[in-house]
Amino acid sequence: MPSIIDVRHVHKAFGGLKVINDCSIQVEKGSITGLIGPNGAGKSTLFNIMAGALPLDSGQVLLDGEDITNRPANELFHKGLLRTFQIAHEFSHMTALENLMMVPPRQAGENLFDAWLKPGLVRREEAAVRRRALEVVDFIGLHHVRNELAGNLSGGQKKLLELGRTMMTDARVVLLDEIAAGVNRTLLGDLVSNIERLNREMGYTFLVIEHDMEMIARLCDPVIVLAQGSVMVEGSIEEIQNNPQVIEAYFGSNAA
Amino acid sequence: MNELVFFINNVIVAGSVSGSIYAIGAIGVTLVFSIMRFAHFAHADMMTFGAFMVLLLTMAFPGVGGVVGLPTPVVMLPLAIVLTALLAVGIDKAFYKPLRAHGVKPIVMVIGSLGVTLMLQGLIRLFSGTSAQNLYLAGERKEIYRLEVPFELATRPITITEPQIILFILTIVSVVGLHLFLNRTRLGKAMRAMSDNPDLARSSGINTNHIVAVTWVIAGGLAAIAGTLLSLDVTFKPDLSFFLLLPIFAAAIVGGVGHPYGAIAGGFVVGFAETLAVFNWSVLLRPFRDSLPEWLAQAGNLAFVGTEYKIVVPFFILVAILVWRPTGLFKGKVI
Numbered sequence: 380m381p382s383i384i385d386v387r388h389v390h391k392a393f394g395g396l397k398v399i400n401d402c403s404i405q406v407e408k409g410s411i412t413g414l415i416g417p418n419g420a421g422k423s424t425l426f427n428i429m430a431g432a433l434p435l436d437s438g439q440v441l442l443d444g445e446d447i448t449n450r451p452a453n454e455l456f457h458k459g460l461l462r463t464f465q466i467a468h469e470f471s472h473m474t475a476l477e478n479l480m481m482v483p484p485r486q487a488g489e490n491l492f493d494a495w496l497k498p499g500l501v502r503r504e505e506a507a508v509r510r511r512a513l514e515v516v517d518f519i520g521l522h523h524v525r526n527e528l529a530g531n532l533s534g535g536q537k538k539l540l541e542l543g544r545t546m547m548t549d550a551r552v553v554l555l556d557e558i559a560a561g562v563n564r565t566l567l568g569d570l571v572s573n574i575e576r577l578n579r580e581m582g583y584t585f586l587v588i589e590h591d592m593e594m595i596a597r598l599c600d601p602v603i604v605l606a607q608g609s610v611m612v613e614g615s616i617e618e619i620q621n622n623p624q625v626i627e628a629y630f631g632s633n634a635a
Numbered sequence: 636m637n638e639l640v641f642f643i644n645n646v647i648v649a650g651s652v653s654g655s656i657y658a659i660g661a662i663g664v665t666l667v668f669s670i671m672r673f674a675h676f677a678h679a680d681m682m683t684f685g686a687f688m689v690l691l692l693t694m695a696f697p698g699v700g701g702v703v704g705l706p707t708p709v710v711m712l713p714l715a716i717v718l719t720a721l722l723a724v725g726i727d728k729a730f731y732k733p734l735r736a737h738g739v740k741p742i743v744m745v746i747g748s749l750g751v752t753l754m755l756q757g758l759i760r761l762f763s764g765t766s767a768q769n770l771y772l773a774g775e776r777k778e779i780y781r782l783e784v785p786f787e788l789a790t791r792p793i794t795i796t797e798p799q800i801i802l803f804i805l806t807i808v809s810v811v812g813l814h815l816f817l818n819r820t821r822l823g824k825a826m827r828a829m830s831d832n833p834d835l836a837r838s839s840g841i842n843t844n845h846i847v848a849v850t851w852v853i854a855g856g857l858a859a860i861a862g863t864l865l866s867l868d869v870t871f872k873p874d875l876s877f878f879l880l881l882p883i884f885a886a887a888i889v890g891g892v893g894h895p896y897g898a899i900a901g902g903f904v905v906g907f908a909e910t911l912a913v914f915n916w917s918v919l920l921r922p923f924r925d926s927l928p929e930w931l932a933q934a935g936n937l938a939f940v941g942t943e944y945k946i947v948v949p950f951f952i953l954v955a956i957l958v959w960r961p962t963g964l965f966k967g968k969v970i
Binding site: 430432452477482501505548 | 841
C-alpha cells in the first residue's frame with residue numbers, strides 16, 4: 380500500500396530539550412493509524428509539525444509524495460490535510476453552524492472583488508455551503524444546538540464540532556488529536572462510528588493520537604508507539620499490547 | 636433662541652465633527668488590535684500621512700475639483716486612501732511582519748510602532764515643513780452653509796461647512812460599509828474568525844497573511860479619510876497626530892478594544908465629552924438671568940475646562956473607564 384503521509388528523519392528541539400529525535404513514520408492510504416505513547420513522547424509536537432503549525436529543525440514531511448515540509452497550515456488545508464486540536468478550538472462568537480460554514484475553501488466570496496462583482500455566484504455557493512453544513516450537523520448529532528454560539532457548547536460537543544469541521548471539505552488525511560478526551564461514553568460511541576463511516580464511505584485516512592486504549596483497539600490498525608521522540612514499535616494492537624518494551628515504557632521497568 | 640443656535644453650533648455640530656473623526660480613527664486602531672493583538676501607536680500618523688498625500692496631490696493638480704464641483708482635496712481623497720493603504724501594508728511588511736515572524740510579545744510590537752510614529756512624523760515634517768497649511772489652495776475656499784432657523788427669536792443661523800457635511804456622509808458610508816463587509820462577505824467573516832482564534836483560522840484554510848494585509852488596507856484607508864477631513868475642517872499640521880492619538884485610543888478603549896461598533900460609540904462619547912467640557916454654559920443661562928442668583932448670573936465663563944486644556948478630557952475619560960469598566964462599554968477583544 381502506498382503511504383499518504385511519510386515523515387522522514389524529523390528532528391525538533393525546544394531549546395536544549397530534544398522532543399522529536401530522528402522520527403520516521405508512514406501512514407498508509409485509507410488506514411486508521413493509531414499514534415500512542417507516554418506523556419511527553421512527542422506525539423502532539425509531531426502532529427503540529429505535520430500540520431504546519433510548528434517548524435521542524437531537520438527532516439522532511441511528504442503528503443502523497445509531495446514535499447510539504449514547513450508549509451503553513453492554511454496551505455496544507457487546501458491540499459486536503461486537516462487536523463483537530465487536542466484542546467477543542469472553536470470560533471466562540473459564531474454559532475455551531477457558522478463555525479462549520481467557515482471551513483470550505485476557495486469560494487468566490489473570499490475574493491474581495493468577486494464579493495461585489497459576482498453576487499449571484501457568491502449567493503449560490505453560500506447556499507451550497509449551508510446545505511453541506513446542515514448535513515454535517517445532522518451527521519455529528521449537533522442539529523439541536525446548531526444555532527447556539529460555539530463558545531457555549533459543552534466540551535464533548537466542541538469535540539464533535541472539531542470532527543464536523545473535517546467533514547466540510549473533501550479531506551485526504553485527518554489528524555485527530557485526542558478527540559475522545561473529555562467526551563462521555565455515549566458521545567464517544569457516536570464519534571467512533573462517525574470516524575469509521577468517514578473512513579469507509581468517504582475514503583478519509585486518519586492518524587489518531589489517543590490515550591483511550593479501548594478506542595485505539597476498536598479503531599486503529601496499525602498502531603505506532605512513540606517514546607522519547609522516536610518510533611519504538613509499530614504493529615497491530617495485539618502485538619503492541621504484548622510487547623514488553625511498550626509495557627515498560629508505559630508502566631516503568633518494575634511493572635514487567 | 637440664539638443661545639440654542641449657539642449650543643447647536645458649538646456642541647452638536649462640533650461634537651459630531653470630532654466624534655466622527657475619532658470614531659473613524661478608533662475603528663482602525665481597534666481592527667488592528669483585534670487581528671494582530673497590539674496597540675498600533677503609529678495610527679494617528681497614518682492619518683497625518685493621508686492628509687499630507689491630499690495636500691501634495693492638491694498642489695500637483697490645483698483646481699481639478701472645479702470640474703466636478705467639489706473641493707480639489709476631496710476629489711484627491713480616493714487616491715490618498717489608496718496611497719495610505721499601500722503605506723500601511725508596506726510598513727507592516729517592513730517593520731511588523733519580521734517581528735511577528737519571530738513571535739515577539741505584543742509590547743515589542745507596540746514599541747516598534749512608536750518607532751514608526753517617530754519615523755513617519757520626521758518624514759512628513761521633512762517634506763511639508765513645520766507650519767500649518769491650508770488644504771484649500773488656488774483660490775478655492777471653504778463653503779459655509781448658513782441654515783436659517785424658522786423661529787422669530789432666532790436671528791443667528793446654524794452654520795455648517797462643506798467638509799463637515801462630507802465628513803458626516805463619509806462616516807456613515809464607512810460604518811455601514813464596514814458592517815456589511817464584516818457580516819456579509821466571506822473575507823469579513825474570515826477576519827472575525829481570525830480575531831477569535833488564529834490557530835483554528837489557519838487550520839480552516841484561512842490565509843492569515845492575507846487577512847493581515849486586508850486589515851491594514853482598511854485601517855490605512857480609514858486613517859486617510861479621517862486625517863484629510865480633519866485637515867479640511869481646520870488646517871494640515873505635521874504634528875496633527877499629537878492631538879489625535881490620545882482621543883483615538885481613549886475612544887477605542889471606551890468602546891472595548893477590538894470591538895468596531897464600540898469604537899464608533901467611543902469616538903462619539905469622547906468627541907461630545909470634549910465639546911461639552913469646553914462649552915461656555917453661561918451662554919445658555921443668559922435668558923434666565925433675572926431669576927438666577929447673582930453669583931451665577933454674573934459668571935462670564937462657565938466651561939468645565941478651558942479650551943486650551945481640551946486634551947485632558949479624553950485623558951480623564953480614559954482613566955475613568957479603566958478604573959470603573961476596564962473592558963469598555965462593549966465587551967471587546969473579538970470583532
